[in-house]
Amino acid sequence: MTTDLSQTTTDLYERMRATNPLVQCITNYVAMNYAANVLLAAGASPAMVHTPEESGEFATIAGALTVNIGTLSPNWVEGMIAAAKSANTAGKPWVLDPVAHFATGYRQGTTTELLKLNPTVIRGNASEIIALGGGQSAGQGVDSGDPVEQAEDAARTLATAQKAIVAVTGEVDFVTDGTRSVRIAGGSDLMPKITAMGCALTALTGAYVAIAPDQAFEATVAALANFAVAGEIAAKSANGPASFMTAFVDGLYTLDAKTFNANARITAQ
Numbered sequence: 001m002t003t004d005l006s007q008t009t010t011d012l013y014e015r016m017r018a019t020n021p022l023v024q025c026i027t028n029y030v031a032m033n034y035a036a037n038v039l040l041a042a043g044a045s046p047a048m049v050h051t052p053e054e055s056g057e058f059a060t061i062a063g064a065l066t067v068n069i070g071t072l073s074p075n076w077v078e079g080m081i082a083a084a085k086s087a088n089t090a091g092k093p094w095v096l097d098p099v100a101h102f103a104t105g106y107r108q109g110t111t112t113e114l115l116k117l118n119p120t121v122i123r124g125n126a127s128e129i130i131a132l133g134g135g136q137s138a139g140q141g142v143d144s145g146d147p148v149e150q151a152e153d154a155a156r157t158l159a160t161a162q163k164a165i166v167a168v169t170g171e172v173d174f175v176t177d178g179t180r181s182v183r184i185a186g187g188s189d190l191m192p193k194i195t196a197m198g199c200a201l202t203a204l205t206g207a208y209v210a211i212a213p214d215q216a217f218e219a220t221v222a223a224l225a226n227f228a229v230a231g232e233i234a235a236k237s238a239n240g241p242a243s244f245m246t247a248f249v250d251g252l253y254t255l256d257a258k259t260f261n262a263n264a265r266i267t268a269q
C-alpha cells in the first residue's frame with residue numbers, strides 16, 4: 001500500500017481506540033450479541049437501539065448509525081428509517097448492510113427505501129453488491145455465492161450512483177468510492193463459517209466513520225484492515241469456528257497499533 005494510506009489507517013485505528021466512539025447499531029437478532037462484543041473488544045461503545053419510539057432521538061447522540069436488514073419486521077423498518085433520517089439531519093454518518101436484499105420483495109423494498117436516505121457506506125458480501133448493482137448474483141441467502149472480483153465493477157457503479165463508499169468483503173476485500181479503490185488481504189477462511197461476522201464488521205465500520213466522518217473511505221479501509229489483521233492472528237490459535245469466535249474477540253482486544261501497521265495488507269488499485 002502507499003505509505004500515506006498505511007499511516008492514515010494506522011492513525012485512524014489509534015484514534016478509534018482512544019476515542020471509544022458511541023455507535024448506534026440496528027442489527028439483526030442473530031448478530032446483536034456478537035457485534036456488540038466485537039465493538040467493545042475493538043475499542044468502541046455499541047448501543048443496540050432500534051425501536052422507532054427512540055431510534056431517531058438516539059441517532060442524534062451517537063457518533064454514527066449502522067443499519068442491517070438481516071431480520072426485518074415492520075416496526076424495525078420504521079425504526080431504521082427514523083434513525084437514518086435523523087442521522088442525516090444531525091450530520092452523522094451511517095452505514096448500510098443489505099443482508100440478502102435480493103431474496104424477497106420485502107427486503108428489496110426496504111433496501112430501496114434505505115438507499116434513498118444516502119448511506120455514507122454500504123458494506124456487503126459479493127453477492128449482495130452484485131445484486132445491488134443490478135447484476136445476476138449466485139447468492140440465495142445471507143452467504144455469498146460469488147467471488148469479490150466479480151463484484152468490483154458493480155461496487156464502482158453503485159458507489160458513483162449513490163455517492164457512497166462501497167465495501168465488498170470476502171477472501172480479499174475491495175473498497176471503492178467510485179474513483180479510488182483498494183484491496184485488503186488477510187483474515188481467515190474460518191470467518192465466513194461464523195454467522196454475523198459481516199454484521200459485526202458493519203458495526204465496526206460505524207465506529208471508524210464516527211471518528212472520521214470526512215474520511216469515510218479511509219475509515220472504511222481501516223475497519224476492514226482491523227478485521228483482517230485480528231482474523232489472521234485469531235486463526236493461529238483457533239481449532240475451528242467456535243474457538244475462532246472467541247480468539248477473534250481476544251485478537252481485536254489485544255491488537256496494538258504497531259502490529260496493526262505491520263500486518264495490514266492494503267493495496268491501492
Ligand SMILES: Nc1ncnc2c1ncn2[C@@H]1O[C@H](COP(=O)(O)OP(=O)(O)O)[C@@H](O)[C@H]1O
Pocket residue numbers: 124125126142143144168169170171172173186187188189190191192196197198199201224227228231
Ligand atoms: N475466505 C475468506 N478469507 C479471509 N477472510 C474472509 C473470507 N471470507 C470472509 N472473510 C472476512 O470475513 C468478514 C465478513 O465478510 P463476509 O463473509 O463477506 O460477510 P457476510 O458475513 O456479510 O457474508 C470480512 O472481514 C471478510 O474479509
Ligand SMILES: Cc1ncsc1CCOP(=O)(O)O
Pocket residue numbers: 028030031070071099142143194195196197198199200
Ligand atoms: C443467519 C442470518 N439470518 C438472517 S440475518 C443472519 C446473520 C447474517 O450474518 P452475516 O451477514 O454477517 O453472515
Ligand SMILES: [Mg+2]
Pocket residue numbers: 099124125142198199
Ligand atoms: Mg452479511
